[in-house]
Amino acid sequence: MERCPTCGGKMQDRTPAKPYHYTESGLKNVYLEGVTIWRCSACEEELIELGNVPGLHAQIAELLLQKPFILTGSEFRFLRKEMRMKAKDLATVLGVTPTTVSRWETGEERLGVANDRLIRSLYFFWLVEQGKIVDPKSILDRVATQFPTIKATPKAFPIRLPVKPELAAAR
Ligand SMILES: [Zn+2]
Secondary structure, eight states: OOBOTTTOOBEEEEOOSSOEEOGGGTOSSEEEESOEEEEETTTOOEEEEOSOHHHHHHHHHHHHHTOSBOOOHHHHHHHHHHTTOOHHHHHHHHTSOHHHHHHHHHTSSOOOHHHHHHHHHHHHHHHHHTTSOOOHHHHHHHHHHHGGGOBSSOOOOOEEEEOOHHHHHTO
């Protein structure tokens, strides 16, 4: 990136010493290592280079599926958005009102143990539909081994990921 997309000024890059707090993900606990921050010397606009964003989000989703605690509202919302589902449509699928989905996502209402497993299961189905899981039996294995270990406390779950496009693209 040589030129600023806003003003055409010269961009300078740097790699921050601390991991980048990726709040743009909508999650509170995601930190990315090795990002490049581009700053315009003229208008001071900053852009963060994340490489393969869909691949990065797929990695985050995979870690959330393995999370050993019940999902928080923002983690639930992250999985819903990854599936490109509207809150209204997800509510219909889960047999609840859109208000309930909204209250889960804002954290006003706790996501129950069963609904936590349901959203993870739906995401598995979505991965199958996307052709990312070719062996459906692997889902049953994961359900059998992972689901019983999920604790009912909605505990924070820090995610730290290196930003390496080639890594993300390998998924
Ligand atoms: Zn600029």
